[in-house]
Amino acid sequence: MPNFAYKALAANGSVTTGEIEAIDRPEALRVLDKKGLQPVNLKETASAAAPKKTNGAAKGGKAKADEADKPKAKGDSKDADIPDGPIKLKRAEVVLFTEELSDMLSAGLQLEPALKSMENRQELGNLKAVSTKIRHIVRDGVNFSVALKKVSPSFGPLYCS
Numbered sequence: 001m002p003n004f005a006y007k008a009l010a011a012n013g014s015v016t017t018g019e020i021e022a023i024d025r026p027e028a029l030r031v032l033d034k035k036g037l038q039p040v041n042l043k044e045t046a047s048a049a050a051p052k053k054t055n056g057a058a059k060g061g062k063a064k065a066d067e068a069d070k071p072k073a074k075g076d077s078k079d080a081d082i083p084d085g086p087i088k089l090k091r092a093e094v095v096l097f098t099e100e101l102s103d104m105l106s107a108g109l110q111l112e113p114a115l116k117s118m119e120n121r122q123e124l125g126n127l128k129a130v131s132t133k134i135r136h137i138v139r140d141g142v143n144f145s146v147a148l149k150k151v152s153p154s155f156g157p158l159y160c161s
Contacts, residue, residue: 004020005043007039009037086150091154094154100118119135130151133151134151
C-alpha cells in the first residue's frame, strides 16, 4: 500500500506534517478528514516496509495508529444510510440547498467545510445525503458542477453551468 506525505492544518490552526498509508489519494484525503485535518499538500511517497506515521509525535504527543488509518468496509461507515444511486430532490429542497450553501460561502467558508457543515445538520434530510456525496466527489478532485450532475438529476443543466 502506498504512503502519502502530507502537510495539513489542524482544527486549532497549527500546521501538522506526517505520513499516512492509504490505498489511493482519495482514501488518504478521507483519512486526513476523519482525523480533523485540512490537507494543504498531499504527495505519494515510495512505499516502505515499515510505514512511518506521525500524529503530533514531534510535539510530545504519542503517535498511534487508530481506526481511521484502516480502510473500512462499505457497511461499517456512518455513510451506510446514503443511497448509491442519484438522489431525487423536490424543488423546495434544491432551493434550501442553494440558500444554505450560499449563506455559508458568503460567510467565508470554503466549499468542502460548508458541505461538511450541511452534512452534520439533522433537519436537512435528503440534503444531508446529497451534501455527503457531493463533498466526497469534490474531495476526490472532481469539479463542483460535475459532482452536482452525478449526485442528483434535480440539479438541471442551467444550475450546473
